[in-house]
Amino acid sequence: MNLYLIDGNSYFYRAFHAIRGLTNSKGFPTNAIYGFTTMILKIIREKKPDAIAIAFDSPVPTKRHKIYEEYKAQRPETPDDLIIQIPYIKKIIEAFNISSFEMPGHEADDIICTIAKKAASQNINVFILSGDKDMMQIVGNGIKIYDPMKDLIIDEDYVKERFGVPPKRLPEIMAITGDAIDNIPGVKGIGEKTARELLSKTDSLDELLDHPEKIENERIRKMIIDNIENIKISKTLATIDTDIEVDINLQDMIIKEPDWPSLLHMFTEFEFKSLIKMIPSTGHKPRGEYRTIKDKDELRKVLEC
Structure with a gap:
């Protein structure tokens, strides 16, 4: 069984900056929503994971901020055009029936690595989607990093060769x-x-x-x-915390049938024509009752109603 774990914050920032100026006809920005959705679909289509989960950073300060006030303090403010898209990204994740995690006071990295460690202990092959150097410390014992930008699998040997030390010493x-x-x-x-x-x-x-x-x-x-x-x-x-208290049910992370009607509604609202085409016909909710009109008299009765 292969489990893919995704840092949601990293993904929506990447999507936001990769696509510029995309809005629907009402002027609502949709670049991060579209980019994030297509990235997730690409992973599912190309990597064919058995299970998948996404973790998000919490806006609540973490223990790292308490230890060092300047931790991540140099990062620019999240753009307003991205902030208003994040709730819709989370709604799309929910409609895909993908498990997501967000815990006050914990970073996505801690959540992901805790899940990875528990899953690997059950002989599940874990792939963490990340290009971040610090995430490499968790590599080994059934856990690998997949860098989608470089299409690169990072294992224990890679870390040792690059840094001269085993992953745990990163x-x-x-x-x-x-x-x-x-x-x-x-x-x-x-x-x-x-x-x-x-x-x-x-x-x-x-x-x-x-x-x-x-x-x-x-x-x-x-x-x-x-x-x-x-x-x-x-x-x-x-040092990433791999032992936080997070409620994990690995069965919940197994790929499931998406909520196609919900996705159709959102893709229509955001005017994602290419994504609407991927929704199967069985995913459309009937808009009413249908019957076949066989003669002129029956047609006349319908028109007179």
Whole structure:
């Protein structure tokens, strides 16, 4: 059984920026709705998952924000044209009968990785749709990353080759380098190559921080010593929580027949002609009672009603 897990926020941002200027005849923006829907359909059509689920970030601050107030603070405000489309994206997900999750105080990454870990423990093959580096820390034991933009499957060997450490140590790399996307501080001036070299000589980040005197380069040694607290905070920020309390029923995630009438109604409202064509004729709700008119007298009676 193959389970595909999707970061909903990442997907609707990507859809919003990939398609510009799309509205219906009333002027309502539909670019994110259309892009998101076609992305989901592409995954279902090409990857043929047995099960699928989507997770969303909660607007409620997470424990990471409490630890470091500047976490993700540099990100621009969500555009108004995207905000008003998000409820409709969620309605379309519901009409597709796809399971979705959103938990106050938790990020989509934490939800996805918790589900992935539980599913993999039941011998389910899990594919997480993401291009984000931090998600790679969960790879292994039946869990892989699928990057749809590069059409690339990321496994444990890929992570080891790229970062020089096993997936579970990826937060240690990010603790030193930081991460500009999430505004994780790290150590300014130390990049991925140097972080790799430092960690390759130790069994853990803690060992490195406990014995910085072992660092041969004097300049790098001083940078590490001066930023020990930043490094510790950064590791906490970069580590995905895979044990949050989320109510999971894997059977609910199995692909089901969509609610075609609901989809037809929304696709018509948004004027998605190409998507309307994909709805089977059995998905149309009858608009009334029908009978065959066989002669002129019967036709006359109908017209006189």
